[in-house]
Amino acid sequence: MNAREREDQALSFRKAVDRGPVLETFQPWTLTIDRFLQQGLPLEIGGPLSSDHDIGGPPEPYVQTAWGELVFAYESWLGFDPLRRISFTLPFRRQPARIRDQHDWLALLERSRSAPDTSFSREDLLQACSGLSAGHDQGTFSLRLNLEGFFWIPRELLGIEPHLYAFYDQPDLLHAINQTVLELYIERLKDLLRLCPVNVVYIMEDLSGKNGPMISPAFFDEFVGSYYRQLVPVLKAYGVRHVFVDTDGDFSTLIPNFLAAGIDGFLPLDVNAGIDIVQLRQHYPQIKLIGGFNKLCLVEGRDAVAREFERILPVIRQGGFIPGNDHQVAPATLFETYRYYIDCLKAAMRESGRDA
Numbered sequence: 001m002n003a004r005e006r007e008d009q010a011l012s013f014r015k016a017v018d019r020g021p022v023l024e025t026f027q028p029w030t031l032t033i034d035r036f037l038q039q040g041l042p043l044e045i046g047g048p049l050s051s052d053h054d055i056g057g058p059p060e061p062y063v064q065t066a067w068g069e070l071v072f073a074y075e076s077w078l079g080f081d082p083l084r085r086i087s088f089t090l091p092f093r094r095q096p097a098r099i100r101d102q103h104d105w106l107a108l109l110e111r112s113r114s115a116p117d118t119s120f121s122r123e124d125l126l127q128a129c130s131g132l133s134a135g136h137d138q139g140t141f142s143l144r145l146n147l148e149g150f151f152w153i154p155r156e157l158l159g160i161e162p163h164l165y166a167f168y169d170q171p172d173l174l175h176a177i178n179q180t181v182l183e184l185y186i187e188r189l190k191d192l193l194r195l196c197p198v199n200v201v202y203i204m205e206d207l208s209g210k211n212g213p214m215i216s217p218a219f220f221d222e223f224v225g226s227y228y229r230q231l232v233p234v235l236k237a238y239g240v241r242h243v244f245v246d247t248d249g250d251f252s253t254l255i256p257n258f259l260a261a262g263i264d265g266f267l268p269l270d271v272n273a274g275i276d277i278v279q280l281r282q283h284y285p286q287i288k289l290i291g292g293f294n295k296l297c298l299v300e301g302r303d304a305v306a307r308e309f310e311r312i313l314p315v316i317r318q319g320g321f322i323p324g325n326d327h328q329v330a331p332a333t334l335f336e337t338y339r340y341y342i343d344c345l346k347a348a349m350r351e352s353g354r355d356a
Helices: 003-011 030-038 043-049 066-078 102-113 122-138 152-158 160-169 171-195 217-237 252-260 277-283 296-300 302-318 335-349
Strands: 083-088 142-148 200-204 242-246 265-267 288-293 321-325
Touching: 003 142, 003 321, 030 043, 030 335, 043 066, 066 083, 083 122, 083 171, 102 171, 122 142, 122 171, 142 152, 142 171, 152 160, 152 171, 160 171, 171 217, 217 242, 217 252, 242 288, 252 277, 277 288, 277 302, 288 302, 296 302, 296 335, 302 321, 302 335, 321 335
Parallel strands: 083 142, 142 200, 200 242, 242 265, 265 288, 288 321
Antiparallel strands: none
């Protein structure tokens, strides 16, 4: 099987022909790479990802692929299956701004439309992804597309506290922002996905903390879920197989709302915020999962790594799950321990789809 087929097989709850995909949840922290370079990671592999490196090259205002190419080289060297990551950013998110009200929001939109250095045309988007289409079509790598979500974008524009007040004080502003986001996504993602109908889209939200979600189910349904209901069918119509939400913290009370809005699964499944994928799968057998491995076990050493794989092995065997760290690998991790983790991950994925 090729890389794209293997990823889709796992997330579709189909039994593995030989093994499940060996993938990591997120690209590494630069501080983690800096430490790995001191402990044996070759400079030509880790150097481009270190905190001292400037990617350079032409700007990528809307479709970001260069950083994903660097991560691809790093992960391939470590023995992960080939995966390319790309991000899509809307024009007004490229304009540094903090808004307070409808007046500020309309002014930001106008500035983004008149920005002299970019045009946000269909041709720009297709050109940005042209180098990925052949590898994607041939299954040389699987492709993941990262979007900013309907909780994330207003929070970034307003600031954390003003955003939360806005659910009460400025609901029309939140709807205006998210309606614009929805319309721009539908307009431009159709073109991008025609060229590269990616397996996985994951939407950044980070709407939960250790003590639970930052908004109620009712606010979620009105201000977030209602826009998923319109966006997800478009993504699926253009070939996206699996739509995930990326949120830290304990989001469990909102799972029924996410599922009702069309979301398929979740990442990174933060263990230390109380997310236990074994229990999660018992309550929601249909949800798809990426992550779920306690990253702090890497800091504790090999024995802790082995125990953690024992804990999540039942879910690996069930399918619908691609294990990986429950966020980026911590800088306190030893490079030797991380390589041991990868060996254990490969062994665990040979169990994917097997009967318990």
